[in-house]
Amino acid sequence: MTILIGKERETPLIVLKLEALLRRIPTNHPQRLKIEESLRRYQAGYWGEQSLDYHFNFLKDDDYIFFHGLRLPWINKLFFQIDSLLLTSTCIILLEIKNMVGTIYFDIPFQQMIRTLDGKETSFPCPIVQSNRHVVQLTEWLRKNRFPNIPILNYVVFSNSSVILKTDPIHKHVFEKVLTAANLPNKLNAVRPSYPNIILNKHKIDQLNNQFIQQHVSQDPDVIEKYGLEKSELLTGITCSKCNKLTIIRKNRNWLCPICKSTFTDSHIQLLIDYLLLISPTITNKQFRYFSNLESPSITTKLFQGMNFQSTGTYKNRQYQLSLDQIQHHL
Structure with missing residues (x-):
């Protein structure tokens, strides 16, 4: 299929800033290990998003427009950011992308995700909850910008092929919402026929495309303040x-x-x-x-x-x- 890009995937500004910060602080700085760990985490997330691009080539429909790292205004000067948004004439698809290894267990009663790696358990916020919140936020954003009510589908995609995903079988919605990267094309190719009605004509798609780009605001964190440094400490x-x-x-x-x-x-x-x-x-x-x-x-x-x-x-x-x-x- 032809890949149409509404917004390119870019190296996150936080990654560039942390790389610059590490070039400008002493090797023995007390915050250096924390900054290096943060950089590895942000880089892993970005690499996971990049690795998903290969699988997009196996989508059957050719009317997708891809927006990567879209960050839109919501309320009270707050923003919401979507890892990947797939725009079509019949529906919008939101992807929350996770690049993790180990065994991931979705603990739905407590709305958390538990990773077991090298014998150690670590708790994370449930990405399904976050993805569902993005649906609510995008729905409100579309309403405020006077776009038609269009179905919004959302999925959590794990990009690392070695990850092991688990949950209690009674939580059937987890099996519907959580995917591996390799299974993403199969899922989207299967669900698209369920949304045959054209909601957005070409004019509306062009309008929405323009609004996404015009209202996107890149996250621009002050990493010096974030890590409790002073500018005078920079080399x-x-x-x-x-x-x-x-x-x-x-x-x-x-x-x-x-x-x-x-x-x-x-x-x-x-x-x-x-x-x-x-x-x-x-x-x-x-x-x-x-x-x-x-x-x-x-x-x-x-x-x-x-x-x-x-x-x-x-x-x-x-x-x-x-x-x-x-x-x-x-x-």
């Missing part, structure tokens, strides 16, 4: 991409690592990414020089001019607007 300097040391210096219009003797032309780009992710979307000449340990204002100005950043103010008060897409374009 300054430019990282050598070969030996990962913050030792880069400017020499003869290039960047030089005194330790491994490697030379680079674009080492400042990673520093700008770290600055944007951790500190601010705007930067001044002075702030760049402090964060990079570069002394020359004129060299800094030339570097900024070469990247065509938008700016406000003049001379010493000039602030440059940082954009992740624009910075990465120069990598």
